[in-house]
Amino acid sequence: MKNYIKYMAILALGIVSCEPELENSIEDDGFYSNGEADFSNYVALGNSLTAGYADGALYITGQQNSYPNILASKMELAAEGNFDFTQPLVNDNVGGLLLGGNQIAAPRFVLAGESALTARPARLNAMPTTEVSNKLSGPFNNMGVPGAKSYHLLAPNYGNVAGVATGAANPYFARFASSESATVLGDAVAQDPTFFTLWIGNNDVLSFATSGGAGVYQQNNTDFATYGPNDITDPNAFAFVYNSIVSQLVGEDGSAAEGVLINIPNVTDIPYFNVVPVNPIPLDANTAAALNAQFGVYNTQILPGLVQAGVLTEAEANSRKITFAESDQNYVTLVDEDLTNITGILQQAPFNLDPQTAALLGQLRQATSEDLIPLTSSSFIGTTVNDNPMLVNGVSVPLGDEHVLTASEQAVVAQVTTQYNAAIASIAQNYSLGLVDANALLSQIGASGGLNYQGIPITSQFVVGGAFSLDGVHLTPRGNAVIANEIIKVINTNYEANLPNVNVGEYGTVSLSNNVQ
Amino acid sequence: MKRLFLLGLFAMATAITYAGGYRVSLQGQRGLAMGHTGVAMVNNAELAFFNPGGLSFLENKINIAAGASAVFSDVVWQNDEFGQMARTDSPVGTPFYAYFSYKLTEKFSLGFAAYTPYGSSVEWEKDWAGSHLVNDIDLQAIYIQALASYKITDNLSVGGGPIYVSGAVNFNRNLNRTLTDLEGNRSNVTVDASGVSAWGWSAGAMWKPIDSLTIGVNYRSEIIMQAEGGDADFQNVPNSPLTPFEDTKFDAELPLPAELTVGVSYQLNEKWLFAFDYNRTFWGVYESLDLDFENPNIPDSENPRNYEDSSIYRFGMQYTANETFTLRAGYYFDESPVQSGYFAPETPRNNSNNFTGGLSINVSDRVAIDASFLYSHFDEIEESYNYYEENGQQVPFEGTYKSSAFVPGLGVTIKI
Numbered sequence: 024m025k026n027y028i029k030y031m032a033i034l035a036l037g038i039v040s041c042e043p044e045l046e047n048s049i050e051d052d053g054f055y056s057n058g059e060a061d062f063s064n065y066v067a068l069g070n071s072l073t074a075g076y077a078d079g080a081l082y083i084t085g086q087q088n089s090y091p092n093i094l095a096s097k098m099e100l101a102a103e104g105n106f107d108f109t110q111p112l113v114n115d116n117v118g119g120l121l122l123g124g125n126q127i128a129a130p131r132f133v134l135a136g137e138s139a140l141t142a143r144p145a146r147l148n149a150m151p152t153t154e155v156s157n158k159l160s161g162p163f164n165n166m167g168v169p170g171a172k173s174y175h176l177l178a179p180n181y182g183n184v185a186g187v188a189t190g191a192a193n194p195y196f197a198r199f200a201s202s203e204s205a206t207v208l209g210d211a212v213a214q215d216p217t218f219f220t221l222w223i224g225n226n227d228v229l230s231f232a233t234s235g236g237a238g239v240y241q242q243n244n245t246d247f248a249t250y251g252p253n254d255i256t257d258p259n260a261f262a263f264v265y266n267s268i269v270s271q272l273v274g275e276d277g278s279a280a281e282g283v284l285i286n287i288p289n290v291t292d293i294p295y296f297n298v299v300p301v302n303p304i305p306l307d308a309n310t311a312a313a314l315n316a317q318f319g320v321y322n323t324q325i326l327p328g329l330v331q332a333g334v335l336t337e338a339e340a341n342s343r344k345i346t347f348a349e350s351d352q353n354y355v356t357l358v359d360e361d362l363t364n365i366t367g368i369l370q371q372a373p374f375n376l377d378p379q380t381a382a383l384l385g386q387l388r389q390a391t392s393e394d395l396i397p398l399t400s401s402s403f404i405g406t407t408v409n410d411n412p413m414l415v416n417g418v419s420v421p422l423g424d425e426h427v428l429t430a431s432e433q434a435v436v437a438q439v440t441t442q443y444n445a446a447i448a449s450i451a452q453n454y455s456l457g458l459v460d461a462n463a464l465l466s467q468i469g470a471s472g473g474l475n476y477q478g479i480p481i482t483s484q485f486v487v488g489g490a491f492s493l494d495g496v497h498l499t500p501r502g503n504a505v506i507a508n509e510i511i512k513v514i515n516t517n518y519e520a521n522l523p524n525v526n527v528g529e530y531g532t533v534s535l536s537n538n539v540q
Numbered sequence: 541m542k543r544l545f546l547l548g549l550f551a552m553a554t555a556i557t558y559a560g561g562y563r564v565s566l567q568g569q570r571g572l573a574m575g576h577t578g579v580a581m582v583n584n585a586e587l588a589f590f591n592p593g594g595l596s597f598l599e600n601k602i603n604i605a606a607g608a609s610a611v612f613s614d615v616v617w618q619n620d621e622f623g624q625m626a627r628t629d630s631p632v633g634t635p636f637y638a639y640f641s642y643k644l645t646e647k648f649s650l651g652f653a654a655y656t657p658y659g660s661s662v663e664w665e666k667d668w669a670g671s672h673l674v675n676d677i678d679l680q681a682i683y684i685q686a687l688a689s690y691k692i693t694d695n696l697s698v699g700g701g702p703i704y705v706s707g708a709v710n711f712n713r714n715l716n717r718t719l720t721d722l723e724g725n726r727s728n729v730t731v732d733a734s735g736v737s738a739w740g741w742s743a744g745a746m747w748k749p750i751d752s753l754t755i756g757v758n759y760r761s762e763i764i765m766q767a768e769g770g771d772a773d774f775q776n777v778p779n780s781p782l783t784p785f786e787d788t789k790f791d792a793e794l795p796l797p798a799e800l801t802v803g804v805s806y807q808l809n810e811k812w813l814f815a816f817d818y819n820r821t822f823w824g825v826y827e828s829l830d831l832d833f834e835n836p837n838i839p840d841s842e843n844p845r846n847y848e849d850s851s852i853y854r855f856g857m858q859y860t861a862n863e864t865f866t867l868r869a870g871y872y873f874d875e876s877p878v879q880s881g882y883f884a885p886e887t888p889r890n891n892s893n894n895f896t897g898g899l900s901i902n903v904s905d906r907v908a909i910d911a912s913f914l915y916s917h918f919d920e921i922e923e924s925y926n927y928y929e930e931n932g933q934q935v936p937f938e939g940t941y942k943s944s945a946f947v948p949g950l951g952v953t954i955k956i
Contacts (some may be wrong), residue, residue: 043918045920136781524623525619531720533784534722535778536778537779
C-alpha cells in the first residue's frame with residue numbers, strides 16, 4: 024500500500040510542475056523576428072535625445088526610458104542568441120554633474136506647486152552626485168552624448184576630462200570615453216555593431232534657436248574649429264560629416280551593420296518656443312499713455328523722416344513703430360539685428376539724439392506674432408534694470424537678440440533643417456537604411472489638436488501635452504516611447520522584421536515634487 | 541491490487557475542476573474526488589457542507605471528517621502586440637474543512653462545520669503590465685456553522701444552521717499605469733482588512749424515494765462581507781499636493797454569493813454509485829468592487845465587475861473495490877461568472893473542465909484516509925478588462941490568458 028501512495032505522490036508532483044503554457048508563446052523561437060536585420064549588437068548614436076536626457080538633466084530613470092533602451096527591450100524579444108543593451112547610467116535620479124566636486128550642471132526640473140493651476144517646473148532641491156571624472160568602463164550600447172553636434176562624433180579629445188572645464192570637451196562623453204583622445208564614433212565602431220540608430224544634427228541648428236539666434240549661420244564655412252557653440256552648421260559640411268559617420272558604421276562594403284537614421288524635427292515644434300507669448304505685457308491706461316508719449320516723437324517724426332530720407336522703406340518704418348495700449352497683451356520690444364542700424368544717423372542732424380537714446384532706438388521694434396520667445400526668457404521679461412521702474416525689460420528696455428527668435432531667424436533655421444533632412448534622406452537611400460521622419464511626427468504632435476497615438480492624446484503643449492519634458496526641448500518617457508514605436512515601424516518595413524509595438528500609455532510624462540530650489 | 545491502481549490512473553487521466561470567481565470548491569475529499577458532488581449522497585460528515593439535511597441519515601453516532609487541500613494554481617498572460625508576458629507566482633493555497641455530527645436520537649442529529657468556500661490568492665510579478673489592476677490579492681473567508689438535522693420520515697430528512705463568517709483581504713495595486721516617485725518606484729496602494737465578520741445560513745433536504753436513489757437540495761445564503769475602517773497604505777507617492785495620496789482608512793464590500801444545489805445519486809449495485817449535482821451560484825450580486833477612502837481628497841476606486849449567475853454541472857462515480865479501498869472519479873464543467881470585457885486579472889477565470897479522482901483507505905473500522913486530486917483545465921482565452929479609466933477614457937487591458945490548477949488533498953473520516 025505504501026507503494027501506491029508513493030506512486031500517487033510522484034504522479035501528483037509531475038502534474039504540479041506543469042505551469043500553464045500558451046500555444047503560441049512570445050517566448051517561443053520565431054514568434055518575433057529580426058527579419059533581414061541582426062539585432063545582436065545594437066548601438067545607438069546621437070545627442071541628448073538618444074542619451075535619455077530629460078527635464079534639463081541626465082538622470083537614471085530618464086536613461087532607462089531613452090528610446091534606444093525602449094527599442095532594445097523589444098529587439099531582445101526577436102534577437103537570436105544573447106542580447107544585452109548597456110547604457111552609461113549616471114549616479115542618481117537627481118541629475119546634474121560635478122567636475123572635481125563642483126557642480127557644472129544643475130539637477131533636473133520637477134513640477135512643483137500647490138495646485139494644477141499654479142504648478143510650475145522648478146529645479147529639484149538636491150545635490151548632484153555624478154562626478155564627470157569618475158570614468159565608467161564601457162563599451163556602452165547607448166552612445167548618446169548630450170550636447171553633441173554632428174561633427175562632435177568625429178572629434179578627437181571630445182571626451183577628455185581635462186577639456187571639460189574650458190568647453191573643449193563634453194562632460195557626458197568624458198564619463199565613458201574609452202580614452203581621452205577617443206571619438207564617439209570610434210568607440211561606437213569599435214563595438215562592431217550589427218545594428219545602429221543615428222539621430223544626430225539636432226544641435227547643429229537647435230542651439231542657435233534656443234539661444235534666440237545669438238549665434239551665427241556658418242554658411243559655406245567647413246572649418247568646425249571656428250564655430251561657436253550657438254552657430255548653425257553649414258548644411259554641406261553637415262552632409263559630409265553625416266555621410267562619413269554612416270559610411271563608417273556600415274563598413275567598407277556596407278555590410279557591417281544595418282540601421283535606421285532619424286531626421287531632424289523643426290525646432291519650432293517644441294514647447295520651448297511655444298510657452299512664452301510675444302505679448303505678455305500688462306499695462307494700465309496711464310502707463311500705456313506715458314509709454315506712447317515716450318515713443319511719440321520716434322513714431323510720428325523720426326521714422327517718417329527716415330523714410331523720406333530714403334534710409335528706411337515704408338514697410339520697415341511701419342514695422343519699427345512702438346505702440347502700447349491698456350491691455351494684458353502688449354507686445355514686447357526687442358533689438359532686431361536684421362533691421363537697418365540707425366544709431367549713427369540718429370546722432371546726426373536733424374535728430375541730434377544723445378548716443379544712449381540713439382542706441383536704444385538703433386534696431387528697435389516691437390514683436391509681432393511671427394516672433395518666438397524662448398522658454399528661458401519668461402523669467403527675464405518684465406524685470407527692471409538696476410531696480411529702476413522706468414527701465415523695464417521688454418518694454419522700455421528692448422529685449423536683446425538672445426531673447427527672441429525672430430521670423431527671419433526662424434526662416435534660416437527652417438531652411439537649414441530642410442537641407443539637413445534632404446541630406447539624411449539621400450544618405451539613407453544610398454546605404455539602403457531605414458529612415459524615421461521625426462520631423463513629420465513632431466509636426467503632427469505640434470499641430471493644433473496634436474496626435475492621437477494608440478488612443479492617447481499627445482500634444483506639444485508644455486507640461487501637460489505628454490510628449491515633452493519640463494525643459495521644453497527633450498522628450499518625456501512617453502515621447503521616447505512614440506519615437507521607439509516609429510523606429511520599430513520602419514525596422515519592420517525596411518528589414519521585414521517583426522518587432523512588437525511599445526504600449527505608449529505605460530510610459531509616464533513629467534515628475535512631481537515640491538522639494539525644489 | 542494492481543487492477544485497482546490502474547483504475548486510479550484512469551480516473552486521473554479522465555479527470556477536470558475549479559470554480560469560477562473566487563469560489564473554491566474543495567469542501568470534502570470524498571465529494572471532490574467525485575466531481576465535488578454530494579448533495580444527494582450519504583457518505584460521511586462532509587454532508588455538513590454538502591447537505592446538512594442528510595446528517596441524520598448517517599448511521600454512526602459520531603461522525604468526523606476533516607482535511608485540507610493544497611492549491612497549486614497559476615496563470616500566464618501575454619500580449620503579443622506589445623511583446624509582454626507575465627506569470628503569477630501565487631502562493632500555495634490551503635483550504636481546509638472540519639465537520640462533526642452527533643446523533644442525539646434516531647431522528648435528530650446535531651453538527652458543527654468549519655470550511656473555506658471562498659478565497660483567492662493571486663500574485664503577479666510586481667509592476668507587471670496589469671499592475672494598475674492588481675499586483676497581488678489574498679482573500680480568505682472561514683465559515684463556521686452550527687447544524688441540526690431532523691428525519692421527518694424514514695426517507696426524508698431536513699437540516700441547516702446559521703453560518704458565521706470571518707474574513708480577511710489584502711490587495712495591492714499600482715495607482716495607475718505610470719505614476720512613480722523620483723526614483724522611478726511605482727506608486728501603489730495596499731488595502732488590508734481582517735477580522736471582517738458576517739452571518740448567513742444554509743439549509744438542505746434529502747429524500748430517498750427508494751433505497752438505491754437519493755435526491756438532495758441545498759441552499760447556502762448570500763453573505764456580504766463589509767470591511768469598515770480597513771487600512772489603505774499608499775507607497776512611493778510623489779511629494780506633491782497634486783497627488784493627494786496618503787495613508788487612510790477605507791470601506792468596501794465583497795459579496796460571497798448564494799449557492800443552490802440540487803442533485804441525485806444512484807447506487808447501481810454494491811460496488812458502483814453514480815452522482816450528479818447541479819450548482820447555481822448567484823454571482824449577479826457582484827456588480828462592482830468599490831473602495832471608499834475615508835480621506836475625501838483621495839478619489840474613490842470603482843471597479844465594475846458585472847458578474848452573472850453561473851452554473852456548474854458535476855458528475856461523480858464511486859467504486860467500492862473491497863473492504864479497504866474505495867475509488868472515486870468525477871468531472872465537472874464550471875461556467876465562469878465573468879463576462880467578456882470584464883476579465884480582470886485578480887480572478888482570471890474562464891470556463892473550465894475539471895477532472896477529479898481519489899480514493900479512501902479504511903485503516904480500521906472507524907478510521908479512513910481520504911485522498912483526492914483535482915485538475916482544472918482552462919482553455920486559452922483572449923480577453924480584456926475594459927473598465928479601467930484614465931482621464932475619463934477607457935483603457936482596456938487585453939491579452940491571452942491561460943490558467944491551470946492542480947489540487948491534491950488529504951483528509952480523514954472517523955465514524956464512532
